[in-house]
Amino acid sequence: MHRTFWRLWTAAGLSSLADGVLKVALPLVAVGYTREPALVAGLAFAFSVPWLLFALPAGALVDRLDRRRAMLGANVLRGALVAVVAVLTAYGGGSIWALYVVALGAGTAETLYDTAAQSIVPQVVGRADLARANGRVYAVEQTANEFAGPPLAGVLVTAGVLAAFVTPVVLWAVAVAALLFVRGSYRIPRGDRPATLRADIAEGLRFLARHKVLRTFSLMVGTFNFATGATFAVLVLYAVGPGSAMGLSGPAFGLLTATTAAGGLAGSLLAETVERRLGRVRALRVSWLAGGLTVGVLAVTADPYVVGAAFFAGGAGILVSNVVMVSLRQRITPDRLLGRLTSSHRLVAWGTKSLGALAGGALAQAFGLHVVFVVMTVLAFSVVGGLFVVTEDALRAAEPAVPRHPA
Incomplete structure (x- = not known):
């Protein structure tokens, strides 16, 4: 560096x-x-x-x-x-x-x-x-x-x-x-491509929609964020107060949620090593399974220590998968499209989180908190199925075909 x-x-x-x-x-x-x-x-x-x-x-x-x-x-x-x-x-x-x-x-x-x-x-x-x-x-x-x-x-x-x-x-x-x-120029030559903003946006969306690996990543992240958005929108009702399942105070709840951030910090530092030792697809499989613990643990226990440990492991897994996927997206996507690809991906990821929050509130209101955790656990772990599409062979086929613009 x-x-x-x-x-x-x-x-x-x-x-x-x-x-x-x-x-x-x-x-x-x-x-x-x-x-x-x-x-x-x-x-x-x-x-x-x-x-x-x-x-x-x-x-x-x-x-x-x-x-x-x-x-x-x-x-x-x-x-x-x-x-x-x-x-x-x-x-x-x-x-x-x-x-x-x-x-x-x-x-x-x-x-x-x-x-x-x-x-x-x-x-x-x-x-x-x-x-x-x-x-x-x-x-x-x-x-x-x-x-x-x-x-x-x-x-x-x-x-x-x-x-x-x-x-x-x-x-x-x-x-x-x-x-x-930070010296140098970081503008990508446009050549003779269409000049309108609408045409540029459409080109980025088409690239994402037609690229099997990147499309699968976006769907996986969107599904997972829907599940976590629903879960964490109602978590405070499950965790805080004398009448809650966990019975935590406000400060204790803050410490509980901080364990996810602590795990994320650890995962961000370990991501390169995990990817190197396990390979990209295996690292994604392990990290997605760990990430699912942030939802799944709430379906089986209200013990704050067990939940905190699962949150730490899940936070680490989420950040490992983020680092691996972002690095892959940067390698696969042409530099001239990377801004549009990034924003299109985030539109799916962030949009589903807010929709998940609405769904979590509605489910909790109608059926109770435990139903939210069970349903979202199934969704959170289901994203691992996307790795039947994102194989090492698929990644090797995608990367060499994309020319990189020199820095």
Whole structure:
């Protein structure tokens, strides 16, 4: 890993930390304006809905623009937006609606930044180092976003609303500085391809739909995220309070959910070794089975220690599969299509998670929590069947046929 990669890695960590702080700080700040549950919960929806609305255009833009400059622009945009709201707050102009503007704007910029950040990696490192590079990036993002961001947000909101807003702005500014030291051009030559955005989006969707390996990956991730979205949407009802099955306090529930993030961090660091020793398809099979434990354990026990251990193993498996699949997607997909392929994949993955949350609530309301866990366990483990399609022979046939654009 050379200096250019580590500068990109630094920007990824700082941006993820800013995201982690802002996503937790916004609802904490919101309760100072309103106690309406729907308004407070709506901030999370405002943050995530841009992936449904703007993922495809973001992917097309990433394939048209210099990817480093797209990342710079996205960070400048969300930093400026939060800075404006910080100034308004300082002069008494803050409101719940200003927080919604921040959530929607920052979420929209995130679609551009994240798509460009994942698409630029193959241009920065060689094909042989993709698993290592993706593992390092996932490790710093997981640590910053899941571990450091939420508790830091709590401390900052306690110190004052301005501190909670100014800190992400500073983090994004330093991330911009790190990206400015990433030298070179990261724009893919377009040649004589169609110039309209709609044509570009359609080309990316066709490539995904027609490519057996990539299409299977997207369906597997979408199905799994539907199951986990349904499960975790109702987990708090199963875990927290004296009348719940697990009987945990709020802080204990936070520790329980943190075990998944801890496992994810371990998995991101071990992914390259697991892939090398087991092979890609076997590594995916083991990691998908481990990932299914995050749902399956809840169908058979309410013991918090057993659940925590399963969450750790599942978190590790999920990150191993992420690193392996992302690296494969980067090797298989032509550089000129990688932004659109990434955004199309995420549209499926993130869209099904929100639909799963709705399904989980409806099932729990009609049939009870245990039915949710049993049904979603079947779905979560069913995705392993996709590996009958994604074989080593299929991967070997897919990779050599794709020319790579030099960095």
